[in-house]
Amino acid sequence: MKVHGVFLVAVLFYLAYTQLVEGQPRKDCQTRCGNLTIEYPFGTSPGCYYADDSSFNLTCNDKEKLLFGSNFEVINITHSGELRVMNNVSYTCYDIQGNFNRTLSYNYSLANLSFSRKNKFTLVGCNALALLSTCASPPAANGECNGSGCCRTDVSVPYDSYSFQTLTDLIPCTYAFLVEDGKFNFSSSEDLKNLRNVTEFPMVLHWSIGDQTCEQAGNRSICGMNNSTCFNSARGAGYNCKCLKGFEGNPYLSSEHGCQDINECTSTIHKHNCADPNTCRNTVGGFYCKCRSGYRLDTTTMSCKRREFGWATILLGITIGFLAILLVISCVQQKMKHRKNTELRQQFFTQNGGGMLIQRLSGAGLSNVDFKIFTEEGMKEATNGYDERNILGQGGQGTVYKGILPDNSIVAIKKSRLVDRSQMGKFINEVLVLSQINHRNVVKLLGCCLETEVPLLVYEFVTNGTFSDHLHGSMSDSSLTWEQRLRIAVEISGSLAYLHSSASIPIIHxxxxxxxxxxDENVTAKVADFGASRLIPMDKEQLTTMVQDLG
Known part of the structure; x- marks a missing residue:
């Protein structure tokens, strides 16, 4: 008698979209169920699993078995996106007369999870027909499920339903089930009869965060918070996290339970490859092998070997030593040159009456004079090394440069050509007197530099050129009005009258x-260049002087 059997199993699941919310579990969450550890993003109560997505909600029953949904017992969870569960076997059986006896089938809802390609869809029985696989020949040797009494096929994702049909006339039952590849070895003598009374097999499910790829999630990804990175899920939707190389822990957490540095030098799992354990040195995210002095690391064997000093090494050492000697000599010369320049500046400062100037400035009645003593280095920086482009004018007495001080104020710096060392006392005296002149029509003397061979005088900068430039020179086309010319003449006369009669010590220009x-910019006259001026002693009413060319 030919027995016909029909066996139907339907598996249905759907993809649920989860909101990408960066969450962390509460501190009071359940972390164990039986001998299994429950780690985020999975949890057993709201607030303990990722973004309250029910796909990550597990149940720990009274028998301390961890369940996914109502059908699957969880046996393992990996951070890489795999959930291993126990899957029930579906079957159809007939009695000896070939009448339908009993059947058992299951419907599954996987929420936001998917079947893995690591599973095999397996049918055990003879002359049985399934929608995904068929077999019609007698069974062969044990160990292989290759179509003889047992057949199976790969499971492609995403599958959201399964339906298969079996026909049999040789054996009482046929069995169909999903099983992780390598977890079922067919035995024709035992499995065709009662499948060795096995009612469930391990099966792999894929899980992921959300429905976006790493690129789409971008900064909203919960990966990368603590030495972790993102990778796209094998499901084809969503992403998973993994610790960076050299770190281990839960990559979905940013706390102390997240990815932590592995000490490869002491770890029994992530071992270093240094030939000598004593040379291992741990670093954040890695390690290195440190050889003692005189030895080098052979990267092929990761062992320390004594350095060999060949001609190339000796020549390199001689070259480095020679360069080091040259560097030392150069540093010594620079230091000696700096010391010599310092001594020379101090010598010029003394010769130019610097001590006398400091003494006079600190004396009675001059402590409040706004007069500065500048350094040679400051003058070089102000004039950009006495650049010719900064020259404002040249004459028989010397050269005047435009300078910019550190406070960005603009000044005129006069560098004389010659100096009479025998007249240093008078020079210092005249500088002090000129520094006290505060008249709107007289150029203000701001300070001096005595560290150069000839003293430098620093004046206020007047922007609109000389009176001669406006009358005969490059600015003559500006054509001063008669009113301006008369006003300039009056201002010059007033300033000379002040110098001759009102100054503390009369000065003849x-x-x-x-x-x-x-x-200046307002065409106001300012008398300048006191290089040929003379002071009139207080006890004299007349002073003989040479006639000067007024130009």
């Missing part, structure tokens, strides 16, 4: 000419 009269 002796070189009044249009080239020594400066004009």
């Amino acid at each position: 002796r070189d009044v000419k249009t080239a020594n009269i400066l004009l």
Whole structure:
């Protein structure tokens, strides 16, 4: 008698979309069920699993078995996105007369999870027909499920339902089930009869975070918070996290339970490859092998070997030593040159009456004078090394440069050509007197530098050129009005009258000419260049002087 059997199993699951919310479990969450550890993003109560997505909600029953949904017992959870569960076997059986006897089938809902390609869809029985696989020949040797009494096929994802049908006339039962590849070895003598009374097999499910790829999630991904990185899920939707190389822990957590540095030098799982354990040195995310002095690391064997000093090494050592000697000599020369320059500046400062100037400035009545003593280095920086492009004018007495001080104020720096060392006392005295002149029509003397061979005088900068430039020179086309010319003449006369009669010590300019009269932006006259001036002693009413060319 030919027995016909029909066996139907339907597996249905759907993809649920989860909101990408960066969450962390509560501290009071259940962390164990029986001998299994429950780790985030899975949990057994709201607030303990990722974003309250029911796909990650597990149940720990009274028998301390961890369940996914209502059908699957969880046996293992990996951070890489795999959930291993026990899957029930479906079957159809007939009695000896070939009448339908009993059947058992299951419907599954996987929520946001998917079947893994690591599973095999397996049918055990003869002359049985399934929608995914068939077999019609007698069974062969034990150990292989290759179509003889047993057949199976790969499971592609995503599958959201399964339906198969079996026909049999040789054996009482046929069996169909999903099983992890390598977890079922067919035995024709035992499995065709009662499948060795096995009612469930391990099966692999895939899980992931959300429904976006790493690229789509971007900064909203919960990976990368603590030495972890993102990778796209094998499900084809969503992503998973993994610790960076050299770290271990839960990559979905940012706390102390997240990815932590592995000490490869002491770990029994993640071992170093140094030939000598004593040379291992741990680093954050890695390690290195440290050889003692005189030895080098052979990266092929990861062992330390004595350094060999060949001609190339000796030549390199000689070259480095020679360069080091040259560097030392250069540093010594620079230091000696700096010391010599310092001594020379100090010598010039003394020769130019620096000590006398400091003493006079600190004396009675001059402590409040706004007069500065500048350094040679400061003058070089202000004039950009006495750049010719900063020259404002040249004459028989010297050269005037435009300078910019550290506070960005603009000044005029006069560098004389010659100096009479025998007249240093008078020079210092005249500088002090000129520094006290505060008249709107006289160029203000701001300070001096005595560290150079000839003293440098620093004046206020007047922006509009000389009176001569406006009358005869490059600015003559500006054509001063008669009113302006008369006002300039009055201002010059007033300033000279002040110098001759009102200054604390009367001063005779002796070189009044249009080239020594400066004009500011308001065409206000300012008398400048006191190089040929003379002071009239207080006890004298007359002073003989040479006639000067007024130009």
